[in-house]
Amino acid sequence: MKVKIISLLQNEKSEIRKAAEGHRESQKGIYERYAPGMLALCQRYVKDAHYAEDVMIDGFVKVFRSLAEFRSQGSFEGWIRKIMVREAIDFLRKRPFVVYDETRMEDPVTESPSSDPYQLEALEQLIEALPEGYRLVFTLYAVEGYKHSEIAELLAISESTSKSQLYKARKLLQKQINESRIPRYGTR
Amino acid sequence: MAPVEFEKELQKRIRSREVKPRADSWDRIEARLDAEAPAVKRGSVKWKVLAAACVVALLGYFLLQEPSVKIPQTDGVVERPEADKPDLLNKGEQKTDFEVFKSDLPAGVASAQPTDEVEADKRATEKQTAPLVAKNKSEPVKQVDLADQTLEVFPTDVQEEFKSATPDLIAAADDEESKDGLRDSEVDALLTQAMQVADNKGIPTDTVTVNPARLLGEVESELDESFREKVLKKLKTGYNKVRTAVADRSE
Numbered sequence A: 001m002k003v004k005i006i007s008l009l010q011n012e013k014s015e016i017r018k019a020a021e022g023h024r025e026s027q028k029g030i031y032e033r034y035a036p037g038m039l040a041l042c043q044r045y046v047k048d049a050h051y052a053e054d055v056m057i058d059g060f061v062k063v064f065r066s067l068a069e070f071r072s073q074g075s076f077e078g079w080i081r082k083i084m085v086r087e088a089i090d091f092l093r094k095r096p097f098v099v100y101d102e103t104r105m106e107d108p109v110t111e112s113p114s115s116d117p118y119q120l121e122a123l124e125q126l127i128e129a130l131p132e133g134y135r136l137v138f139t140l141y142a143v144e145g146y147k148h149s150e151i152a153e154l155l156a157i158s159e160s161t162s163k164s165q166l167y168k169a170r171k172l173l174q175k176q177i178n179e180s181r182i183p184r185y186g187t188r
Numbered sequence B: 001m002a003p004v005e006f007e008k009e010l011q012k013r014i015r016s017r018e019v020k021p022r023a024d025s026w027d028r029i030e031a032r033l034d035a036e037a038p039a040v041k042r043g044s045v046k047w048k049v050l051a052a053a054c055v056v057a058l059l060g061y062f063l064l065q066e067p068s069v070k071i072p073q074t075d076g077v078v079e080r081p082e083a084d085k086p087d088l089l090n091k092g093e094q095k096t097d098f099e100v101f102k103s104d105l106p107a108g109v110a111s112a113q114p115t116d117e118v119e120a121d122k123r124a125t126e127k128q129t130a131p132l133v134a135k136n137k138s139e140p141v142k143q144v145d146l147a148d149q150t151l152e153v154f155p156t157d158v159q160e161e162f163k164s165a166t167p168d169l170i171a172a173a174d175d176e177e178s179k180d181g182l183r184d185s186e187v188d189a190l191l192t193q194a195m196q197v198a199d200n201k202g203i204p205t206d207t208v209t210v211n212p213a214r215l216l217g218e219v220e221s222e223l224d225e226s227f228r229e230k231v232l233k234k235l236k237t238g239y240n241k242v243r244t245a246v247a248d249r250s251e
Helices: A002-020 A024-045 A049-065 A076-093 A117-128 A132-143 A148-155 A159-180 B005-015 B025-065 B088-103 B115-151 B156-180 B184-201 B212-250
Strands: none
Touching: A002 A024, A024 A049, A024 A076, A024 A132, A024 B025, A049 A076, A049 B025, A076 A132, A076 A148, A117 A132, A117 A159, A117 B005, A132 A148, A132 A159, A132 B005, A148 A159, B156 B212, B184 B212
16 A cells, blocks of 8 residues: 555656656656546635636646746645635735625634534535625635644735634634524434 | 633634635636746846846957057147157168179279170160269259158248258258269360370270260269268258257157
């Protein structure tokens, strides 16, 4: 198993090196491997499917243009994801429809939803239905794993704003779960 | 605010989601990459051309700089190269040439030559003496003119000094001529006197052939030679003085 993983990593390194040198087939191989996941990522930030695809294409052009800068210190997928997230955020910055609610934070959420697969699917739909500002911060924090300081820098907001957005996103999700009566774990 | 449990599951689930892109997505990326690649090449060619132009410009600049050696400026006195100087020393050399020319003349050869060659010598003397006399008469004036032209390169006060000295030199030469030289009438009188002495002593005059024109030419050439020598010597001395004065002044 370990040998197989090492072999795969070596193949990926070789492909990355070739792609960095401009080898078109290697670039296409990288694209075909990562494009579906990156398009899903872009769609989490940019709801419109066409715009999301434009963002993904711009992101891949940047990836291939700056492949020589990749130092193989972290995961290649993580490096591509960061480029895609930045590209999506830049796209959203150019469109002033993201509004961050600056109202004061209330009590923290105490109840957490279940991790049931059915509930999770329903939760995804609820997340997509969140207001833009909430959704952005929630996705960056809960899905991509960014810290509040990083989110603040990415979105050009303060850290407290990032925290309040996350709190409100969670509270709204909880309210919607309660209202939509998503079945709790073990009740179905 | 600790991350709630469901968010971890949500993260796994959401990150594993995939959406198949449209078929032409890769074509669009490839087109963008192809469009950028020639632009990079054009840019590199531009830089190469620019670098080459800079190198050529620098080479041209340095090549043009080399010949432009600064000539040290003098205070109003322009020194001409020795070859270009129409100085009076060169006239001295001309004199030397002239002397060589004169030494070839048969003027002083009359006594050494046999009698049968006297007529040929007479013709040669007549041919060469006439232009020689004319040349001797005109040359001092010509030399003064040339000296005037030469003096144009000197400051005005030096020119004035030289011009004031020249007539004195000529006058001195004329005095020498009048002192040492013989006039035609005197020569004729001497010849007549000699003829009379010969008649009185009974010396047959038919045996001695005397050519007055030849004698006259010989005397004149001797006079002319001394005159020229003196004038040119004076001029040379004067020129050397002027030259030394100018050199001292420019220092």
